Amino acid sequence: MRLNESIVISAPxxxxxxxxxxxxxxxxxxSGITRWEVTGEQRTGLGARYRMLIRVGxxxxxxxxxxxxxxxxxxxxxxxVLGVDQRGRWRLRELDDGRTRVELRFAYGVAGSGIPGWIAxxxxxxxxxxxxxxxxxxxxxxxxxxxxxxxAARRRSExxxxxx
Amino acid sequence: MADxxxxxxxxxxxxxSEDGSLRGRLPTLNGISRAGGGVVSAGRGAAGGIxxxxxxxxxxxxxxxxxxRDPDYIRENxxxxxxxxxxxxxxxxxxxxxxxxxxxxxxxxxHSGGNVTPDTLLFTLAFYTYFGVERAFYQLAHxxxxxxxxxxxxxxxxxxxxxxxxxxxxxxxxxxLLVYPGGDWEVHRPSWERNKVDFAGRKGFVRLALDARVPIxxxxxxxxxxxxxxxxxxxxxxxxxxVDRTMRLxxxxxxxxxxxxxxxxxxxxxxxxxxxxxxxxxxxxxxRAQFGEAPxxxxxxxxxxxxxxxxxxxxxxxxxxxxxx
Numbered sequence: 001m002r003l004n005e006s007i008v009i010s011a012p013x014x015x016x017x018x019x020x021x022x023x024x025x026x027x028x029x030x031s032g033i034t035r036w037e038v039t040g041e042q043r044t045g046l047g048a049r050y051r052m053l054i055r056v057g058x059x060x061x062x063x064x065x066x067x068x069x070x071x072x073x074x075x076x077x078x079x080x081v082l083g084v085d086q087r088g089r090w091r092l093r094e095l096d097d098g099r100t101r102v103e104l105r106f107a108y109g110v111a112g113s114g115i116p117g118w119i120a121x122x123x124x125x126x127x128x129x130x131x132x133x134x135x136x137x138x139x140x141x142x143x144x145x146x147x148x149x150x151x152a153a154r155r156r157s158e159x160x161x162x163x164x
Numbered sequence: 165m166a167d168x169x170x171x172x173x174x175x176x177x178x179x180x181s182e183d184g185s186l187r188g189r190l191p192t193l194n195g196i197s198r199a200g201g202g203v204v205s206a207g208r209g210a211a212g213g214i215x216x217x218x219x220x221x222x223x224x225x226x227x228x229x230x231x232x233r234d235p236d237y238i239r240e241n242x243x244x245x246x247x248x249x250x251x252x253x254x255x256x257x258x259x260x261x262x263x264x265x266x267x268x269x270x271x272x273x274x275h276s277g278g279n280v281t282p283d284t285l286l287f288t289l290a291f292y293t294y295f296g297v298e299r300a301f302y303q304l305a306h307x308x309x310x311x312x313x314x315x316x317x318x319x320x321x322x323x324x325x326x327x328x329x330x331x332x333x334x335x336x337x338x339x340x341l342l343v344y345p346g347g348d349w350e351v352h353r354p355s356w357e358r359n360k361v362d363f364a365g366r367k368g369f370v371r372l373a374l375d376a377r378v379p380i381x382x383x384x385x386x387x388x389x390x391x392x393x394x395x396x397x398x399x400x401x402x403x404x405x406x407v408d409r410t411m412r413l414x415x416x417x418x419x420x421x422x423x424x425x426x427x428x429x430x431x432x433x434x435x436x437x438x439x440x441x442x443x444x445x446x447x448x449x450x451x452r453a454q455f456g457e458a459p460x461x462x463x464x465x466x467x468x469x470x471x472x473x474x475x476x477x478x479x480x481x482x483x484x485x486x487x488x489x
Contacts, residue, residue, distance in 0.1 A: 035261075057250030058286060059293040060260060082296050112240040120243035123251065 001121035031134035046070040232319040257290035275344035276388025283385035300339035352417035358389035379448040391436030392421035440489025
């Protein structure tokens with residue numbers, strides 16, 4: 001099953017990327033996520049591994065994932081190492097007005113699970129789709145809040161410098 | 165001591181062969197059958213004969229061991245378990261993170277739902293999706309369950325015949341082990357006792373945890389006893405038919421269940437009502453840290469069952485209506 005959701009965030013790609021690259025943020029903005037832990041010594045970047053779980057229906061599903069593609073401020077993709085088969089991708093593209101279009105792609109399934117697996121994918125899709133949409137909305141809210149806070153801090157320091 | 169004697173008795177009932185099979189027990193069963201036929205009335209003798217015959221068949225089919233667990237099979241079939249527990253039982257498992265991340269652990273649970281036991285399905289699914297099918301996880305089950313047509317499937321999920329040897333072997337291998345001390349007694353308790361943890365005084369799990377030096381993690385579930393109208397354990401019937409001696413079966417339960425109506429024995433299972441199931445995993449108990457170097461078995465048993473009873477009552481208080489939840 002493939003799911004695809006997108007949103008436009010009023011912030012430059014760098015700000016969005018910095019937020020997405022920090023693993024501790026995922027528990028704050030990813031809807032349904034119950035676990036997102038760094039496993040191993042590498043915290044972020046290509047090859048970093050995370051243990052993640054998301055509540056879907058009666059169970060928390062997920063497993064060990066690894067970052068398999070890392071293009072700064074553009075693409076971050078992951079693939080499962082253990083657990084439910086999954087691939088995901090953050091795709092960031094800058095718009096003409098300086099804002100950022102963020103796309104979240106997610107594909108999942110269990111190889112060899114036959115018809116029950118196919119039905120389970122269909123049944124779980126609406127709930128997972130809802131998680132993805134809420135995650136993007138929360139990402140937008142958090143990043144835009146960060147941008148406003150950074151701008152306010154910059155204005156304050158400019159005023160202080162002018163007064164001083 | 166009484167507990168050890170009971171464990172030894174249970175081991176004897178399960179055969180005593182190293183792979184946990186009942187093969188070595190067949191002569192004993194034949195002997196019981198012959199002796200029984202000579203001293204009881206003709207009717208009871210016939211019943212005993214049938215039971216002994218059935219036990220022989222079970223013995224031939226009980227060869228499960230730890231190697232029967234098949235992670236790939238489990239992984240490929242989790243979707244079906246997820247569908248059943250999500251759509252039919254609206255299952256919910258809380259605080260799975262209380263199970264230690266690594267190492268052996270004894271999961272002690274209450275048991276409900278007759279021979280269909282939907283709480284086991286839900287917890288097994290939750291365990292494997294949370295920790296991954298790679299983590300060794302076994303469940304102890306009554307011999308009859310493993311000898312049933314679904315027994316082959318259960319073996320691949322990690323279900324092994326309930327015996328102290330199998331339990332010890334699983335924990336020695338560093339696995340998580342799920343036990344239901346109440347077993348066949350608790351799983352067939354009347355529906356009006358659905359909010360009662362009833363281990364029937366079986367304390368073997370405490371001794372097991374102490375011997376293996378592993379923590380106990382209590383697991384409390386609710387909803388399973390609402391999947392049919394359970395009327396009676398049928399303990400007297402089991403004794404009259406002598407299946408308590410020949411098949412280690414303390415009960416012949418009587419219930420109202422789909423599609424049978426009156427359901428005696430529940431040997432073929434039943435179609436469970438879509439009762440909402442909730443499972444709560446409690447914090448691990450390190451017996452020696454909490455009760456000293458030589459814990460009193462009775463005290464630990466009392467502590468664990470009280471904790472579970474309180475949790476079950478809390479879960480019951482959350483439910484507004486039976487079945488609906």
